[in-house]
Amino acid sequence: MTASYYDKLCRTWQRLYHYSHAASILGWDRNAMMPPKGNTARAAAEAELQGLMHRVRTDPKLADELRAAESESLTDIERANLREMRRDWREANALPESLVQAKSLAGAECEHAWRAQRAANDWPGFLENFREVVRLSREEATLLAADSGLSRYDALMDRYEPGVRSADIDRIFGDVKQWLPQLITRVQAKQRDEPVIAPAGPFPVARQRAMNLAIMQKLGFDFDSGRLDESAHPFSGGVPEDVRLTTRYREDDFVQSLMGTIHETGHARFEQNLPREWLGLAIGRARSYGLHESQSLSFEMQLARGRAFTDLLAPLLRQHFGDQPAFAPDNFHRVLTRVKPGFIRVNADEVTYPAHIILRYEIERALVEGDIEPDDIPALWDEKMQTLLGLDTRGNFKDGCLQDVHWSDGSFGYFPSYTLGAMYAAQWFAAMRGATPDLDARIATGDFTPVFDWLKTRVWSQACRWETPELVRRASGEALNPAHFRKHLETRYL
Amino acid sequence: MTASYYDKLCRTWQRLYHYSHAASILGWDRNAMMPPKGNTARAAAEAELQGLMHRVRTDPKLADELRAAESESLTDIERANLREMRRDWREANALPESLVQAKSLAGAECEHAWRAQRAANDWPGFLENFREVVRLSREEATLLAADSGLSRYDALMDRYEPGVRSADIDRIFGDVKQWLPQLITRVQAKQRDEPVIAPAGPFPVARQRAMNLAIMQKLGFDFDSGRLDESAHPFSGGVPEDVRLTTRYREDDFVQSLMGTIHETGHARFEQNLPREWLGLAIGRARSYGLHESQSLSFEMQLARGRAFTDLLAPLLRQHFGDQPAFAPDNFHRVLTRVKPGFIRVNADEVTYPAHIILRYEIERALVEGDIEPDDIPALWDEKMQTLLGLDTRGNFKDGCLQDVHWSDGSFGYFPSYTLGAMYAAQWFAAMRGATPDLDARIATGDFTPVFDWLKTRVWSQACRWETPELVRRASGEALNPAHFRKHLETRYL
Numbered sequence: 005m006t007a008s009y010y011d012k013l014c015r016t017w018q019r020l021y022h023y024s025h026a027a028s029i030l031g032w033d034r035n036a037m038m039p040p041k042g043n044t045a046r047a048a049a050e051a052e053l054q055g056l057m058h059r060v061r062t063d064p065k066l067a068d069e070l071r072a073a074e075s076e077s078l079t080d081i082e083r084a085n086l087r088e089m090r091r092d093w094r095e096a097n098a099l100p101e102s103l104v105q106a107k108s109l110a111g112a113e114c115e116h117a118w119r120a121q122r123a124a125n126d127w128p129g130f131l132e133n134f135r136e137v138v139r140l141s142r143e144e145a146t147l148l149a150a151d152s153g154l155s156r157y158d159a160l161m162d163r164y165e166p167g168v169r170s171a172d173i174d175r176i177f178g179d180v181k182q183w184l185p186q187l188i189t190r191v192q193a194k195q196r197d198e199p200v201i202a203p204a205g206p207f208p209v210a211r212q213r214a215m216n217l218a219i220m221q222k223l224g225f226d227f228d229s230g231r232l233d234e235s236a237h238p239f240s241g242g243v244p245e246d247v248r249l250t251t252r253y254r255e256d257d258f259v260q261s262l263m264g265t266i267h268e269t270g271h272a273r274f275e276q277n278l279p280r281e282w283l284g285l286a287i288g289r290a291r292s293y294g295l296h297e298s299q300s301l302s303f304e305m306q307l308a309r310g311r312a313f314t315d316l317l318a319p320l321l322r323q324h325f326g327d328q329p330a331f332a333p334d335n336f337h338r339v340l341t342r343v344k345p346g347f348i349r350v351n352a353d354e355v356t357y358p359a360h361i362i363l364r365y366e367i368e369r370a371l372v373e374g375d376i377e378p379d380d381i382p383a384l385w386d387e388k389m390q391t392l393l394g395l396d397t398r399g400n401f402k403d404g405c406l407q408d409v410h411w412s413d414g415s416f417g418y419f420p421s422y423t424l425g426a427m428y429a430a431q432w433f434a435a436m437r438g439a440t441p442d443l444d445a446r447i448a449t450g451d452f453t454p455v456f457d458w459l460k461t462r463v464w465s466q467a468c469r470w471e472t473p474e475l476v477r478r479a480s481g482e483a484l485n486p487a488h489f490r491k492h493l494e495t496r497y498l
Numbered sequence: 499m500t501a502s503y504y505d506k507l508c509r510t511w512q513r514l515y516h517y518s519h520a521a522s523i524l525g526w527d528r529n530a531m532m533p534p535k536g537n538t539a540r541a542a543a544e545a546e547l548q549g550l551m552h553r554v555r556t557d558p559k560l561a562d563e564l565r566a567a568e569s570e571s572l573t574d575i576e577r578a579n580l581r582e583m584r585r586d587w588r589e590a591n592a593l594p595e596s597l598v599q600a601k602s603l604a605g606a607e608c609e610h611a612w613r614a615q616r617a618a619n620d621w622p623g624f625l626e627n628f629r630e631v632v633r634l635s636r637e638e639a640t641l642l643a644a645d646s647g648l649s650r651y652d653a654l655m656d657r658y659e660p661g662v663r664s665a666d667i668d669r670i671f672g673d674v675k676q677w678l679p680q681l682i683t684r685v686q687a688k689q690r691d692e693p694v695i696a697p698a699g700p701f702p703v704a705r706q707r708a709m710n711l712a713i714m715q716k717l718g719f720d721f722d723s724g725r726l727d728e729s730a731h732p733f734s735g736g737v738p739e740d741v742r743l744t745t746r747y748r749e750d751d752f753v754q755s756l757m758g759t760i761h762e763t764g765h766a767r768f769e770q771n772l773p774r775e776w777l778g779l780a781i782g783r784a785r786s787y788g789l790h791e792s793q794s795l796s797f798e799m800q801l802a803r804g805r806a807f808t809d810l811l812a813p814l815l816r817q818h819f820g821d822q823p824a825f826a827p828d829n830f831h832r833v834l835t836r837v838k839p840g841f842i843r844v845n846a847d848e849v850t851y852p853a854h855i856i857l858r859y860e861i862e863r864a865l866v867e868g869d870i871e872p873d874d875i876p877a878l879w880d881e882k883m884q885t886l887l888g889l890d891t892r893g894n895f896k897d898g899c900l901q902d903v904h905w906s907d908g909s910f911g912y913f914p915s916y917t918l919g920a921m922y923a924a925q926w927f928a929a930m931r932g933a934t935p936d937l938d939a940r941i942a943t944g945d946f947t948p949v950f951d952w953l954k955t956r957v958w959s960q961a962c963r964w965e966t967p968e969l970v971r972r973a974s975g976e977a978l979n980p981a982h983f984r985k986h987l988e989t990r991y992l
Binding site for chain 2: 019022023025026027030034037038039040041042044045046049051053054056127217226227228229230231243244245246283
């Protein structure tokens with residue numbers, strides 16, 4: 005028997021899937037391919053698409069269809085899919101199309117200008133566009149909050165981490181702030197006496213690219229369903245059928261690009277392994293940004309910066325860059341696990357990384373809630389960098405509050421996902437080691453099957469089948485438990 | 499005073515402009531970037547966008563708005579814009595959305611499969627998809643013909659060459675068929691005794707690319723508004739604000755890629771110089787495919803294969819590929835003007851090129867009109883290649899009826915535009931030489947101002963301001979006159 009309202013809804017979401025395919029490829033192209041003068045027309049086209057998708061999601065007939073579908077006879081899967089459609093619908097209906105388009109447009113323009121402004125350390129120039137982005141984001145947050153009963157910041161964060169609240173984050177980050185500074189100090193003291201030989205460049209871009217492609221291959225990336233290109237700010241974009249990764253190269257340092265590529269490959273394998281039969285359905289997407297990040301960090305931090313993996317890296321490094329003492333596995337592992345407080349989040353080691361996130365979380369929450377204004381950011385940034393990492397960033401906007409792309413297009417509420425992801429990843433590997441005691445020995449031989457099978461069965465294939473706490477419990481046998489992350493850091497670094 | 503219905507219409511066309519921006523970039527990406535397994539999802543997304551644009555163009559309220567706008571007080575420009583909107587509207591309303599989507603989908607799939615099938619000489623495999631493309635194209639032609647009162651083929655051709663009929667083409671091509679075979683014979687006889695030194699490869703792809711970028715720069719391509727990439731079938735795509743050119747490289751022969759790039763640069767400069775204030779309006783587009791081709795052929799054939807241009811090429815060739823006897827201007831000009839009947843249209847010299855077009859025109863017209871079936875194509879192809887160029891293509895589908903992309907996605911009615919373009923280009927240069935008697939001397943010094951100024955003033959800036967015959971008359975002082983093309987060939991080759 006046909007569940008007709010449910011089917012109608014699925015057809016509408018299928019249309020949305022096609023439109024968002026277009027939007028994703030346009031976004032990838034804007035960042036990886038588009039020449040500068042293309043930006044105004046592109047921003048207008050992307051805003052038009054956002055407006056269109058918004059109109060589809062707010063079509064008045066959907067309210068009736070969603071209600072009617074609830075009383076149809078549905079399988080569990082269909083019911084989960086209906087739940088996800090309702091979530092999309094509710095979020096969209098809280099916002100008027102004019103705001104969605106205005107924000108898309110202002111975000112695209114601010115982000116585009118940011119690329120040059122960051123390089124020029126031009127905070128005042130950035131502020132001119134950014135004030136409007138903040139104004140529109142607050143308007144958005146206010147409307148979403150009114151609809152959901154959440155606080156303004158929580159209403160934004162809910163789009164990236166459904167169900168996670170700032171009370172949770174405060175608790176988790178509050179705990180981290182207790183032990184992190186001391187851990188950083190201890191690790192630095194320990195590493196002070198460990199000799200480490202830095203790789204000696206230059207490393208030509210073409211060879212770095214070949215090395216990156218080789219490692220992607222080893223990590224199971226499907227090149228018939230994706231590409232690796234370059235962009236100023238590396239990301240994983242595109243669509244599940246065609247994942248577009250980017251990286252950036254510096255000839256004096258291949259490690260950044262290599263580790264960045266491994267990171268994005270984790271995102272990519274999640275997308276490439278979402279259940280094919282669910283693609284185009286609301287249930288067929290990755291559950292949350294934190295879970296997505298748990299995949300990139302499983303690949304980069306848990307797997308690739310582990311001691312076992314460096315045994316595999318050594319011959320590849322020698323093949324692509326020639327032999328040098330730095331590539332000896334013990335030494336290269338020290339290169340990959342060196343802890344050093346620094347200005348730049350994306351270059352941070354996994355021990356200091358949470359500090360970068362806590363800082364951003366505290367600032368963006370205050371900004372969205374209206375407790376501070378955009379003009380206040382640099383001073384707060386300086387203060388928190390001083391407290392958390394002992395670094396002075398005064399006047400250095402480029403390596404301070406201008407370094408990230410996220411705020412430029414109004415993606416407030418996203419940053420906590422990074423550290424949630426790191427915590428999930430540690431939890432996954434703890435569970436994997438429980439199930440496969442010789443995990444590291446097998447990784448050292450190049451056998452990643454236990455890792456990929458575990459992730460595929462418990463995360464990739466689950467898409468939006470379960471709400472996050474249920475997914476986490478089913479995957480690892482317990483709720484999110486940040487103790488695994490702390491333990492992982494202490495085991496690896498002390 | 500606001501002409502309110504006219505303004506409403508403009509806003510609708512603005513939306514269409516944004517959607518077609520998305521469609522253009524997706525199309526470019528599909529051909530230049532997309533990995534193979536991305537195709538099904540891409541085809542679905544592109545078909546969805548085509549369907550969407552069709553729905554916008556067939557919104558019932560447009561009929562009233564178009565009628566009401568007619569009686570508003572409009573400037574001449576606005577009236578021309580209204581004429582173009584009405585043309586779009588009429589064409590769209592002749593076709594149901596289901597057909598538009600089905601054809602987009604079938605075309606994308608057939609085209610995608612064609613890439614591999616061509617390489618594999620797999621005509622039977624191609625036929626399986628192609629029959630459906632033909633069926634849908636005939637349905638489309640029948641509906642367009644019923645609406646316009648034209649024949650089925652003319653109704654399709656009208657989309658590329660508004661106002662041009664097969665009776666015109668029959669007359670023009672009938673004339674060409676009278677003198678072309680004899681001209682080919684005479685030119686070959688003359689060239690038989692002219693020594694020509696072929697460039698000696700290999701020519702590494704990276705150097706060819708650098709050479710192509712250098713020549714694009716000299717020809718005024720704006721790299722802040724466009725790119726050069728690679729694709730199996732070179733084309734000029736993207737949007738006026740961001741033109742995407744492609745080429746393909748063979749290490750044993752740089753001439754194909756160089757001349758192809760110059761050709762596409764002609765298309766690009768037209769797009770990059772369409773009046774900025776009209777972008778997003780129906781009047782702001784290039785008038786026809788034949789006029790577009792007149793620009794690519796003005797660049798490639800009239801300018802770059804002329805004797806004066808080879809003086810400029812020589813130092814660039816030496817700079818990128820090292821010195822060799824073939825690059826001496828007199829010799830290289832002979833390389834660029836060598837006439838030799840061959841299988842492949844896109845590699846054909848400008849003397850034999852019309853034969854390739856006449857063959858395709860005759861076959862596709864019969865196919866659309868239902869006088870022949872897809873299965874009949876190879877035999878007809880063989881027969882006409884034999885008659886027109888004395889070549890045997892039996893069993894060689896790869897270099898025969900499978901060589902072009904056009905039919906695979908149902909772009910029937912397009913081919914005549916190539917030869918119309920060659921004729922317009924010859925007419926433009928005849929007019930330019932009239933206005934600037936020392937044209938070739940100036941070209942030889944690298945001064946292209948008279949060429950670019952003429953084209954910009956008379957073609958690029960005119961967009962859809964005038965219907966084609968009026969544009970041609972205003973540009974060159976007379977209607978399309980194929981005698982200029984014949985004279986150009988006789989002057990250059992005899």
